[in-house]
Amino acid sequence: MASSTSEQRNPLVPVEYTKGVNGLDKVILRGLRGVSAEMYLYGAHVTSWKNEHKQELLFVSNKAIFKPPKPIRGGISICFPQFDTLGYVGAHGYARNRVWSVDPNPPPLPMTSPTNSYVDLLLKPSEEDLKIWPHSYEFRLRISLGPGGELLLTSRVRNIDSKPFSFTFAYHTYFSVSDVSEVRVEGLETLDYLDNTKNRERFTEQGDAITFEGEVDKVYLSTPSKIAILDHERKRTYVIRKDGLLDAVVWNPWDKKAKALADFGDNEYKHMLCVEAAAIERPITLKPCEEWTGRQEISTVPSSYCSGQLDPQKVLMGN
Template sequence: MATFQVVTEQHGELSCWRISSDHAELLIAQQGAQILSYQRLGEPPLLWLSDQAIFRQGKSVRAGVPVCWPWFGNLQRNPTAVQAMYRGEQAPAHGLARTRDWQLLGIEEAGEGLRIELQLPEAQGQLPGWPHKVELKLVVQLGNDLGLTLTSRNTGSTPVTISQALHSYLAVSDVRQARVEGVEGLGYIETLADWEQRQQQGALTFTGETDRIYLGTPNTLSIVDPQWNRRINLTSSGSRSAVIWNPWTDRARELPDMADDGWQRMLCIETANVWDDVVTLQPGASHSLGFRVGCEVI
């Protein structure tokens, strides 16, 4: 039986819950249902929290796992069907869900771990400029590994098309020494070179700013981190696309919520439904996007 403790904390303008179990500790913000940090006891963190993170209402925190929904990235770069869902004027990057307050439905024991369930009530027709009715829930499973499942169920009477991502910031000792395995041979969109379509040769290593959309991804991608003697395994479900991002030196200096050298200690592998992998929900239909992250010694 799992034992756990829940403490309510205030970080800047944001209300958060710190949840500790027998195996790990999790910090989650009510705004965006955003996981801010996750760490197994006695080990380096698995998720990265920026030293200069800004905890402000209406702004996603540079950390953990922001929930990007009902679109990912710049809305104008999304397929027409996703763009057509939005009726507002200024479309914020990465959608609307990550800056709204979610409701904590409950925390319960589940085997050797915990199950935490949250929902976004506003997604049922009250999101500004997005007048569709979707039941949106996030289930977090906290144990030896961390699991997230984002489920969208169309409760309206017309189809709804979304793009989305669980935008995980993973912690590494030094991204210049790390590599990503599982992408070998995949096609990808090189967003830094006029969105050219290219093919990955070998494992992915990092020598500069990286912002790529990988297509037809396998279920598991891995970060090999020789300095920390570990392999982080990210196993996804409900997804055929992933975004891999690191801002490197120049871009990091432009980000007010990241230290100039913060890019060295993080790498984003974002479990996604983007590009040709967007989701159309017929009335009554649902879709779940999820991942599980854990690590092993190498």
């Protein structure tokens, strides 16, 4: 999925505007020590996040279709104004199927910000969008690389309509993992969840961590601000920090559903896991002129292996 202009990239430029697959507009961010991220204006979709060792941290399917109106399979997509399939907007909303623009008037960075590797994207509803979801808004998305290589996404949705509206939301994030059957998710134990494989029936998580032996499609409710994904084989822990997003989705299609997806390899489910910061159970309601902010920061730390379990102590108990 390399860009057609990959040979001309300048590693000294923190933000580069270029062309990607099928000539789609793409933005490349470069941070300290060789960390990088890439996103497409189509869907404001993050398709790559690499650490200082040039290792890819996000999963994008080898069968992903980079051709509108099909959403890109993998990376990080924006689910807005609806996450579920229950309403009339459609599964995961339409923001991931629209071409966003570069925001000409972005909010200023804090004076203390240590990075200039960021881009601000903007989405406003078209006339066709208003027929699908009849509400006027401005959606501003800032994607940036932090000084430690972390990837930050900050969404701001402002109601510019004359009446209130409500929406649900998620950062649909696909993490690259060595083998999903060897991965643990910690920070969601003892919480209630809605099981989408069982008609959204409500259960309480019983294990001391979430492990994977088959299809998982759960919406965890009232979740903490920090969640960890522990990958034993790679001795890597992903840390998800979130603000303004009470829920968390955990998803892996497993073998049968993977084979039913045209834009997903039959065995690719083994090497991906979605853990998504979200607002689903209680929709966000904005009055006219009100603004909501939702933030996700993802980072990685080395993790040790001890007594059959990865030690998450410094991840979930740290700052």
